[in-house]
Every structure is written in structure tokens, then in C-alpha cells.
Amino acid sequence: MHEWALAESVVKTLKNRKKTVFEAEVIFGTLQDIDEEIFTFALKEILNQEDFKVKIKITKEDAVFECLSCGKIFDLKEGTKDEIEKENIHFLPEMAKVFLKCPSCKAKDFEIKKGRGLSLKLKEK
Amino acid sequence: MNIIDPRPSVISQRFSQVKNIIAVTGFKGGVGKSGVSCALALALTEKGFKTGLFDLDFSGASDHLILGSGKVFPREEKGLLPPYVHGIKFMTASYFSSDKAIALRGSSVSSAIKELFTVTIWGELDYLIFDMPPGVGDAAFEVMNLIPSAIILPVQTPCSLSAKVMERSLEIYKEGKFKVLKTVQNMAVSKEKGFYHQIFYDKKWPKAAGKADKLIKTSFYADTFGLAGKLVKESSL
Numbered sequence: 001m002h003e004w005a006l007a008e009s010v011v012k013t014l015k016n017r018k019k020t021v022f023e024a025e026v027i028f029g030t031l032q033d034i035d036e037e038i039f040t041f042a043l044k045e046i047l048n049q050e051d052f053k054v055k056i057k058i059t060k061e062d063a064v065f066e067c068l069s070c071g072k073i074f075d076l077k078e079g080t081k082d083e084i085e086k087e088n089i090h091f092l093p094e095m096a097k098v099f100l101k102c103p104s105c106k107a108k109d110f111e112i113k114k115g116r117g118l119s120l121k122l123k124e125k
Numbered sequence: 126m127n128i129i130d131p132r133p134s135v136i137s138q139r140f141s142q143v144k145n146i147i148a149v150t151g152f153k154g155g156v157g158k159s160g161v162s163c164a165l166a167l168a169l170t171e172k173g174f175k176t177g178l179f180d181l182d183f184s185g186a187s188d189h190l191i192l193g194s195g196k197v198f199p200r201e202e203k204g205l206l207p208p209y210v211h212g213i214k215f216m217t218a219s220y221f222s223s224d225k226a227i228a229l230r231g232s233s234v235s236s237a238i239k240e241l242f243t244v245t246i247w248g249e250l251d252y253l254i255f256d257m258p259p260g261v262g263d264a265a266f267e268v269m270n271l272i273p274s275a276i277i278l279p280v281q282t283p284c285s286l287s288a289k290v291m292e293r294s295l296e297i298y299k300e301g302k303f304k305v306l307k308t309v310q311n312m313a314v315s316k317e318k319g320f321y322h323q324i325f326y327d328k329k330w331p332k333a334a335g336k337a338d339k340l341i342k343t344s345f346y347a348d349t350f351g352l353a354g355k356l357v358k359e360s361s362l
Contacts, residue, residue, distance in 0.1 A: 005135070005204035005244040012134035042203075068230075088221040091205070091244075094229055094237040095221045108228060117240070120129045 002091065003035055006118050007042035011050065013120060018052040023123035026056060029115035030076060031063035032093045033086065063115030065100070069107035078103040093117045132243040136271050139204075143177070143247055145360045146272055148255040150265070151280040152294040153287045154185070157311040158280050160330065162256035163191040164346050167337065168353035170212040174251035177207065179241075180217040181268070182258040183227045183234060189219050193335035204246035211337045216245050231263040238267045252356075261294050269301050277305040278321075278356075282312045306359070309352060322355055324348040 014021055026043075028034045036058060043056070063076045085099040093116050101108055140146065149165065151158040159182065166178040180188040188194075189210075197208035198220055207216040218227055218237060229237065247253060255275065258264050268275055277298045281287045291308065298305050307321035314326055325348055333339035340346055 001201045001203060002205050002244045005246070006132075008138075008203075009131040009133075009135045009243055012138070013129060013131040016134060084223065088223065091199075092218060092221045092237055092240055094233045094240070095218075095227075097229055097233060098222050098225050098227055109230070111230075112233075116236070118131060120131045122127050122129060124127070 001038060001042075003039040004042040004046075006034065007039055007046055010043060010118070010120060011046045014054050014122075015050060015052065017122065017124065018054075020124040021054055021122045022125065023055045024057075025121040026058045027119045027121065028058065028060050029063055029093070029117045029119070030060055031089060031096055031112065031115050032117035033090050034118065061115040061119075064113045065096075065102075065110045066113050067102035067105060067107055068109045068111055070102060070105040072102050072104040073113075074103050074110075130239070132239045133271060136239070136242045139242060139245060139247060140253070140272060140274075142249045143253045144251050145356075146253045146255065146275040147278050147356065148257050148268055148272075148275045149278050149280060150257045150298075151287070152260055152291040153281075153284075154259045156259075156280050156282045156287055157324075158182070158259070159185075159187045159191060159256050160345065161280050161309065161311060161324065161349060161352075162254050163188050164340065164349035165353055165356075166213045166215075166252075166254045167192075167211060167341060167346065168350040169252045169254075169357075171341070171350070172353060172357065174357070175214075175249055176212070177214040177216070177247055177250045177253040178256065179245075179253065180215075180219070180256045181238065181264045182256055183218045183229060183237060183264075185258060186217050186219045186222075186227065188215070188256055189217050191334050191340075193337060199245075202246070204244045205241075206246050206248075214247060214250065216241065234263040235267050238264055239271070242267075242271060252360075261297050265297075269298070269303065273301075273303070275303065276360075277303050279305065279308045280311050281308050283310065283314060322348075322352040324352065
């Protein structure tokens with residue numbers, strides 16, 4: 001249920017810009033594997049306590065990594081299958097660097113190019 | 126369309142019920158920041174204060190080993206609730222690393238700190254101790270940007286090199302308008318003036334690591350207990 005804390009950050013950001021923002025796209029990076037059902041429930045509950053309305057849609061962005069040793073671009077299909085490791089990455093996506101390796105050269109020094117975790121695209125007046 | 130990281134918007138709220146945040150900082154590795162941080166958290170707890178400890182030294186995380194925290198894990202409830210370890214609310218990235226090495230580049234350190242600042246629910250605390258990594262790097266800049274109320278408590282050893290490196294680095298905090306306390310001299314071998322507090326070298330301390338019942342019987346802990354008393358006076362609690 002730590003999705004609740006992330007949903008709060010989305011609502012607070014929208015609240016801070018409520019005079020200008022009219023549409024928001026919440027983007028879930030697949031690396032963090034946010035539970036969409038829990039997040040959406042939390043978002044609705046928190047927004048119900050606010051006095052502004054914003055059109056919100058949720059989209060997903062696939063995680064993409066670039067090895068900083070050999071330059072290989074890779075994705076989560078070549079990542080961990082271990083449930084505990086997945087759970088740890090869910091809580092702290094940077095832990096991907098502990099559990100994942102470049103499929104080509106096996107280095108752990110890679111960059112998360114896309115799809116890390118939560119981000120927000122806003123349409124503003 | 127602007128792409129925004131929403132996490133920083135709630136960070137000040139997460140610390141709103143924390144009365145004092147003390148960032149234990151040293152500018153060379155091995156000066157004993159983690160030992161001082163853990164002993165300070167234990168001492169403040171013993172004095173009856175609600176205390177938290179956050180190990181921000183991700184790559185050198187050791188507070189869980191010093192405290193012997195065992196297999197505790199944060200509980201999920203509208204965020205992550207840090208587990209109690211010897212009465213201290215304790216957060217560390219080592220919960221999520223399966224005890225493997227955490228090697229992160231600077232941008233990842235910043236993002237990981239923001240994530241844990243966003244999702245950790247500290248609740249009411251009298252004192253929250255940050256165990257900072259050595260030097261003024263990404264973790265320090267994140268703390269400076271996100272937690273401007275943090276009080277900087279520098280730690281050095283009698284080694285003149287550690288003192289010189291620290292003098293330079295403290296300027297950065299002072300320029301940032303942080304409250305910077307006088308230095309704690311750790312591993313002291315003789316009484317000297319000019320320090321906020323001295324913690325004398327205690328060969329029993331490293332051997333007691335991992336066993337809180339033994340840690341609190343060391344002279345290192347007794348000295349740190351004195352430091353805790355000064356900090357309490359300083360913060361008027």
C-alpha cells in the first residue's frame with residue numbers, strides 16, 4: 001500500500017498547480033511495477049478531499065536500460081524472475097542495479113533510460 | 126507538456142512531525158559517523174525521546190549491522206512505516222538489497238533518496254538522525270535541497286587530514302545557511318578544547334557491534350550519551 005504515498009505526491013503536485021493544470025497523465029514505469037488498482041483507489045480517495053478537478057489518465061512506460069560498460073540496450077524481459085528481488089525493486093527501483101545485470105557483458109553499471117517509476121505529464125493553460 | 130517528478134511535493138509533509146533532524150556528517154570515510162549515529166539514536170531513545178535513524182550511506186550501509194537489526198522490514202500502510210529496532214524507528218536501503226552490495230551512480234543515489242523520503246512515514250519524532258555518506262556528494266545535496274531544517278553535526282578524528290578536509294567541506298553547508306554545530310572529535314586520545322564534544326577511543330566498541338546490550342555498556346556509548354545531552358539542551362527539548 002505504499003502506492004498511497006505516491007498517489008499523495010501526484011495530488012499534491014496537481015494541487016500546487018490547480019489554477020493552470022487541466023489534464024494530467026500519470027505514467028507508471030514498468031520497473032517499479034506500481035499496482036494500478038491500489039494506486040487508482042488511493043488517487044480517487046485523496047482527490048475526493050480536494051476542491052479541484054483534473055482529468056487524469058494512467059499510462060505505462062516500458063523500462064529500458066543502457067549498459068554503461070558495453071552500450072547494450074536491454075529491457076526487463078532479461079531481468080530478474082525472483083519474487084523477492086521484484087518486490088525490493090518495487091519498493092526502491094534503484095535496487096535494479098543490485099539485482100539486474102547487462103545481458104551482454106554482465107556489468108551492473110547501467111542507466112535506467114526510461115520506465116523507472118512514477119512521473120507526471122501535465123497539460124496547463 | 127511538462128514532465129514532472131511529483132515526489133518532492135510531499136517530502137516536507139513527511140517530516141512535518143519531526144521536531145529535530147540531525148545530519149551526522151564526516152568528510153572522510155572511517156571517522157565513525159555510523160557508530161556515532163547509532164549510539165546517538167540509542168542514547169536519545171534511552172533518554173525517553175521518540176527517535177528515528179535513517180542510514181543515507183547507501184553504498185556503505187552499516188547501521189543495521191551495528192544495531193543488529195535482524196530480519197525486520199518496513200510495514201506498508203499508506204507508505205512505509207519504519208520498523209522499531211531497540212526502540213528506534215529505523216530506515217535503511219539495506220532492507221531492499223537482500224544484503225547485497227549497493228553500488229549506485231550519483232543520479233541513482235539522488236533518486237533513491239527522493240523515493241525513500243517520499244514513501245517513508247515517520248510520524249511524530251523528537252529526533253531523526255541522518256547517517257550521511259562521507260563527503261559532500263549527491264546525498265548531501267539532496268538533504269540540503271529537500272530538508273533545509275537539518276542541523277549538521279560534523280564528526281572527525283584526531284587525524285589532521287580529516288580535520289582539513291572537513292574545514293573545506295563545512296563551508297558548503299554554511300553557504301547553504303544550514304545550522305552547523307561545532308565538530309565532534311571521535312576516537313579522541315587526549316582532552317582537547319574547541320570541540321562540540323569528544324568521544325574517546327574505545328577498543329571494546331567494534332567488538333560490541335551487532336549487540337545493542339553490549340554497545341550500551343561501552344565507554345564509547347557513555348561518551349555519546351553525553352553528546353546526546355548537549356544536543357537536547359541545544360534544541361531546547
